[in-house]
Amino acid sequence: xxxxxxxxxxxxxxxxxxxxxxxxxxxxxxxxxxxxxxxxxxxxxxxxxxxxxxxxxxxxxxxxxxxxxxxxxxxxxxxxxxxxxxxxxxxxxxxxxxxxxxxxxxxxxxxxxxxxxxxxxxxxxxxxxxxxxxxxxxxxxxxxxxxxxxxxxxxxxxxxxxxxxxxxxxxxxxxxxxxxxxxxxxxxxxxxxxxxxxxxxxxxxxxxxxxxxxxxxxxxxxxxxxxxxxxxxxxxxxxxxxxxxxxxxxxx
Numbered sequence: 670x671x672x673x674x675x676x677x678x679x680x681x682x683x684x685x686x687x688x689x690x691x692x693x694x695x696x697x698x699x700x701x702x703x704x705x706x707x708x709x710x711x712x713x714x715x716x717x718x719x720x721x722x723x724x725x726x727x728x729x730x731x732x733x734x735x736x737x738x739x740x741x742x743x744x745x746x747x748x749x750x751x752x753x754x755x756x757x758x759x760x761x762x763x764x765x766x767x768x769x770x771x772x773x774x775x776x777x778x779x780x781x782x783x784x785x786x787x788x789x790x791x792x793x794x795x796x797x798x799x800x801x802x803x804x805x806x807x808x809x810x811x812x813x814x815x816x817x818x819x820x821x822x823x824x825x826x827x828x829x830x831x832x833x834x835x836x837x838x839x840x841x842x843x844x845x846x847x848x849x850x851x852x853x854x855x856x857x858x859x860x861x862x863x864x865x866x867x868x869x870x871x872x873x874x875x876x877x878x879x880x881x882x883x884x885x886x887x888x889x890x891x892x893x894x895x896x897x898x899x900x901x902x903x904x905x906x907x908x909x910x911x912x913x914x915x916x917x918x919x920x921x
Contacts, residue, residue, distance in 0.1 A: 672804070675787060675796040676678060680833070683826055684712060691776055692804035693811045699772035699816035700761050706775035712750055712830055714738065714780070717747075717786055720838040720844075722829025731755050744858050747785065749868035750778040756875050762816065775870075777801050781861045788857050792839075792850065799860050849909065873910060880908050882912065889913045 671689025691705035714734050718725055721741050727733060732755065738748040754775045760766035780801045788794055874884045886889050894911035
């Protein structure tokens with residue numbers, strides 16, 4: 670059974686399908702898995718923004734939407750997870766990128782977002798314990814999925830997606846958020862380990878790798894680097910990341 674089965678009701682069937690397909694591709698075609706999760710992220714972020722009553726410009730990109738999400742004061746790990754999937758999905762789409770570990774990262778990231786959103790909207794906590802289980806290899810190989818298929822599928826689900834977003838907006842008009850709902854949401858965030866410090870580190874690592882840095886090289890990329898005279902004379906501090914060139918000179 671797919672980790673995304675809980676979405677398979679009259680509201681979120683497209684999301685459930687994309688999640689299941691991405692898991693089916695994980696062991697045989699992780700490029701396709703990342704493309705499916707890229708599409709998943711592009712769908713569910715619209716539902717979340719609609720739920721939060723955020724107006725989205727007509728031609729907003731996924732990057733634009735993630736920035737809007739950050740501005741809402743939402744748990745910072747959530748836009749980070751979207752950004753992680755966006756970056757891997759873009760590489761899969763434009764570079765034919767393949768990496769099973771990164772494809773799994775996308776699946777786990779979108780599972781956390783989907784579980785958080787599902788409980789927030791439906792108030793149904795029966796999907797707990799909110800633990801992502803590693804998909805088993807499928808016995809029947811999933812059909813070949815290429816960029817042309819990806820573009821075609823996005824077009825096919827576009828109209829239905831627009832209707833779903835409108836439906837969410839209407840439901841949000843009469844939605845009531847109680848103090849109990851806020852407590853449950855906080856508990857769900859803790860259970861899903863929506864920790865902004867951890868997701869931000871993952872995101873920065875991806876950005877550094879894309880810029881050509883080897884984050885595993887402790888000589889060139891140092892974490893929590895201690896600083897003397899930090900911001901003022903005699904004061905100590907630290908920087909989350911410090912980059913050094915091959916001559917071991919600190920980069921400004």
